[in-house]
Amino acid sequence: MASVRILTDRARLYRTLRSAHLERAHELPPAAILFRIKRYDFHEELATGLVLVQAHPVRAAWLLARSSITTLEIGEPLMLSSVWASTLAISALRLRALIGGSRASIVCYALENADPFERQLDIRARLRRGLNGIAARFVWRQTDRIVFGTDAARVTYCTALPEPARDAASVVIPALPAACACIADGDPEMNRVVFLGAFAQRKGLPSLLAAWPLVTKALPEARLTLIGKGALENQARQAVANDPTIELVIDPPRSEIHRQLRRASVLALPSQPSATWREQVGLPIVEGLAHGCSIVTTTETGLASWLNAHGHEVVAPGCTPQLLADAMVRALQDPRPAVEDLPAIDGRLAADAWLFVGA
Known part of the structure; x- marks a missing residue:
């Protein structure tokens, strides 16, 4: 030393x-x-x-x-x-x-x-x-x-x-981000939403799970992948056990994260503020953008104004499950935002x- x-x-x-x-x-x-x-x-x-x-x-x-x-x-x-x-x-x-x-x-x-x-x-x-x-x-x-x-x-x-x-x-x-240079292994699944990040209240996992049944009610073909780990892992496992449209990937290697992002059409990160924390940007948002995903998030991220101006879905934190579900449905139904919106560097x-x- x-x-x-x-x-x-x-x-x-x-x-x-x-x-x-x-x-x-x-x-x-x-x-x-x-x-x-x-x-x-x-x-x-x-x-x-x-x-x-x-x-x-x-x-x-x-x-x-x-x-x-x-x-x-x-x-x-x-x-x-x-x-x-x-x-x-x-x-x-x-x-x-x-x-x-x-x-x-x-x-x-x-x-x-x-x-x-x-x-x-x-x-x-x-x-x-x-x-x-x-x-x-x-x-x-x-x-x-x-x-x-x-x-x-x-x-x-x-x-x-x-x-x-x-x-x-x-x-x-x-x-x-710039567009990710990782090699695509097939077309994305246009009905798939991914959540990437800590399984925590502040990252909006409970809000997402509350809204998901309303998404599948409107779009029965919709599928959700939860990727990460954290304090609410048991809640994530329970959701998977109760709903066949949800799958769970615990703490995967980076190569698998890239694969899952290429596979998805939408990345959802409905961040919620706490007394001592507010989402600054959200690394999952950045990674989702780099892989061409539409983003569903809240006004908490510092990128909210850019996302809103470029065709992504931005809702208020603490909004009702129906409002969050509606945003995910719109993101699944609308064309994917072009990676041409992203900087070259x-x-x-x-x-x-x-x-x-x-x-």
Whole structure:
């Protein structure tokens, strides 16, 4: 452990690491990835060939102080769960510069579309949030380049935090995928809906299951595939046992996820807000778009306005099962949105190129 050194010019600091990060890292110039926690969807085989360092925030800051990196990507400042790790890392790099080292650029990719400082909290939680707010403002003022993945994120930051450092640069690059290059193995099933993600209340699984009988009542040929894992797995299994139009795929490898998305016509992710969470974009939405799926979701995602403008179905969170079912029926009956609507370069890759310009 003590012999670990960061030998790249770039580094990324994550609180949690997931397969999407690993897949993207293989497409980008080399960068060390320092992280604290592996997410539920972390697939070890994707880590081959990458520089990954699992480290507590204090150790991560120490490693960065001893490195020669020129650019560090931090977690976004409004992600309060990681803001102190970012504070320590930035402080370590600024100290390195003070004692004769080079000054590292701090960059971030921002998606948050809910102001965490507006949430109703008890007195103890407000005190903790106040301390987090001090750290968030420090991180924000130290950031040199910012990409907003949605315009909703840009608006949220303008409201929640003061202006960043006077020489900071920012831009909005929509978090839209390029069409996936995976090879199709037949035409999609025009009657199939897929749910992909954590089996959780916040991802809308209960809402989807409540609406599904109304979908099959209107379209008896409709079929639903549930893909993922999570706390509500038993509810998913019960739904499959009671309804032959539903199938279940638990925690499949990435190749199977791609196959299932190619197979489906519609991806449904009816995200629901909680007291401490709001869907920023929704990786399943991005992956569904990349495979040509029509999307059914809620106004919670930061991509809601783009989806609505491009022929997808966007409903209010907490809407009735009938309204959600109607949206799925319309998506199944309407032509698939063309992948030509998508950018030629994945939005996150374009953002990375802008963040690390000159690095």
